[in-house]
Amino acid sequence: MKIYVPMDSAAKALGAEDVVAALRAEAPDADIIRTGTRGMIWLEPLVEVEIDGVRHGFGPAEPSDAAAILDGTSAKALGPVEDLEWMKRQTRLTFARVGVIDPLSLDDYEAHGGLKGLRVALDLSAQQIVDEVKTSGLRGRGGAGFPTGIKWQTVHDAEAPQKYIVCNADEGDSGTFADRMVMEGDPFTLIEGMAIAGLGVGATRGYVYLRSEYPDAIAVMTRAVELARAAGVLGSDILGSGRAFDMEIRKGAGAYVCGEETSLLNSLEGKRGVVRAKPPLPALEGFLGRPTVVNNVISLATVPVIFEKGAQHYADFGLGRSRGTVTLQIAGNVARGGLFETAFGISLGEVVNDLGGGTASGRPVKAVQVGGPLGAYMPVSKFDTPLGYEEFDQAGGLIGHAGLTVFDDRTDMLGMARFAMEFCAVESCGKCTPCRIGAVRGVETLDRIAEGDAAALPLLTDLCETMTDGSLCALGGFTPFPVMSAVTHFPDDFARQKEAAE
């Protein structure tokens, strides 16, 4: 009997280990395989039992459910997992294997299409590899949406004795967990993507800068790199091709700003994670001053499928200039939270109401913060906005890493605006004044508004303009997004405070 139980952090956080112990006690001979998560976090721990070659789901499982799951009488039976509405409606390209395979089995990985992309890439010239990525239309999934192929071209064209691939796995944005899910659920796809990037730009060394808040992801990635090296996927002779690429996992140290690429590079070098002015671009002077590709986890983890299925196949999904799929992370006060991979173009309202099922509390939705702590609070009136880089930009927001955090009608938006400023003050690297001082003044100004000082609101607007225009990086530059979107879309929360004071 084959049983699958996720070892993803979210499943563990909801009691997967206790469920596994109960299953082992009930069925000592069963073959229990640990996987990543399918992304239906509201059903975790989701136990899957293989019946006639089809995986049937049971969830959310508790240890006391073990016996009934095993004898097929459990009331938590969901039927075949692949037939669930949530799974059927997705286009899983980057996350095709997550939740399906044993993350640390290279055989499993290859049996599900793994390493095909790398083998294709090994037969191409470096320029052909870069051209494929350009054709795919892949844009950086970390937030800025910069075309990945153009970044690679710059590094490809640079001449240097050493180049690097750096993976930004410092996924600090609240409401986002796609990077964590892919690293815990399908680590070899990231390794393969980095190896292809190395072949494309002529880099032989790579680093994954992984945040220390993700101990499970660090453990899985570290082991996966060892296994890949032992199997010749990494090292001086990739799959017998005579070409070299090797990589290391590096642990962050709890600084949010290190998700900004130049700050990350300083941190990787062993310095304070202070932002660097651009230019020079990291593509020309990055890690240790050498040409460096800095890409997000999802961008790099998507590279193998582009080579496996063809750049045009990938580009055929999407909307306008946003090609391929977007990995939505539905989070916060939501009935059905989780990860949903789909072509760009789905509307915000469809995601929140249709997929997410509205709030967990059952109350009306008030706002959705899209794109993490630096993303705008979108009101229900903007729910028809399609998810696309340009479309969201026009609506006064940003997709960022595609995390969506849902809030119900009890949320005090002035409080959320204050938190955005407070967070910026705590996490500012201190290099530029608008961010370092501006965030502190922002907290004070919002406190004045809360006390009913009407003169403080224009001051806040002015301060936000200064932060937007004058900050070096997105931390100071984008903190005004949540603050000003709250002011603009929820003016009552800023006025009501005033009446209360009077």
Next chain:
Amino acid sequence: MPASADFDAAELKLIIDAHRSLEGPLLPMLHAIQDSFGHIPAESHAPICDALNITRAELHGVISFYHDFREAPAGRHVLKICRAEACQSVGGSELAESLLSKLGLNWHGTTPNGAVTIEPVYCLGLCACAPAAMVDDRVVGRIDAARLDTLLAEAGA
């Protein structure tokens, strides 16, 4: 989270030698030192600076920049409670505040018996099963007051 150990110069030398030839050696070295000693002991500063040819100011800058590095040992266990937006959307702030006031602690405070240090964390990537916390390296989702009490009791607070 290992308990603070007595400073051991020989062990420090082993750690420094194991990391000094890495590209960008300082963060991995500091993590390894903290894993062994529970914090970054002041006695380690001069040997690190000598090995990496950096100034004490540069080292202090790095240790003090990152939230993870401690200059003094924490409690025997560290309970991190997420303060970020997704956890706030389901009552995380109220939960953390009531816990801190019940224990009579501020953020970063340690219970009087030295068992647990309470720290804020900004996102554990458990945003679809919030509010979230982490005890040492073990993640916990959908916490409530009762669950927090259990976690604290297990940790000996």
